[in-house]
Amino acid sequence: MYIPPGFNTITPYFFVKDAESFIAFLVNGLGGSETCRTMRPNGHILNVQVVIGTSTVMVSEATIEYPNMGCAFYLYVENADASMKRAIEHGASLEMDVQDMPYGDRQGGVRDKHGNIWWVSERVLHEPYTS
Template sequence: MYIPPGFNTVTPYFFVQNAETFISFLINGLGGTETCRTMRPDGLVANVQVVLGTSTVMVSESSKGYPAMSGSYYLYVENADASMARAIKHGAVLEMAVQNMPYGDRQGGVRDAHGNIWWISERIVHAPYTA
């Protein structure tokens, strides 16, 4: 099986209204980098790829056939406190303040303007999860 560089076995694909605003949040609020862009004939986003850390996500403008939908995403970062502040500065709303969790992550949560929840996490132990 071949997976293109920057992609993983599972790649989130966002269908949102006002895709340009969402893409701006991914870049400015979460520190992503746009790597590819395809536009529809009507001038709206057909597909934009944004790299967040080691993962690529895709974004398209929603349509009748592909309506807007939100989800919940776990995002590992170098510094949870700084990343949370950045996300909030760029329009996210606090869901849960950053705190040390019993499973070894320093984590907080925000909701973006498109309804997605982002669990922004910094691994503070160098060990796998244990049950």
């Protein structure tokens, strides 16, 4: 099986209203980098690819056939406190303050203005978690 560089076996694909502002949040609020952009003839976004860390996500403008839909994501970062601050500065709302979790992550949560929840986590336990 061939998977293009930057992609994983499962790749999140977002259909959102106002895709341009969502892409700006992925880049500015979550530290991503836009790598590819394809537009529809009407000027709306057909597909944009954004790399965040080691993963690529895809974004399209929502349509009647593919309506806006939210989801939840678990995002590993180098520094949960700084990443949460950055996401909030770029329009996300607080879901949960950053705190040390019993399973070895320092984690907080935000909701972007498109309805997605991001559990922003920094691994602080450097060994496998056992309950």
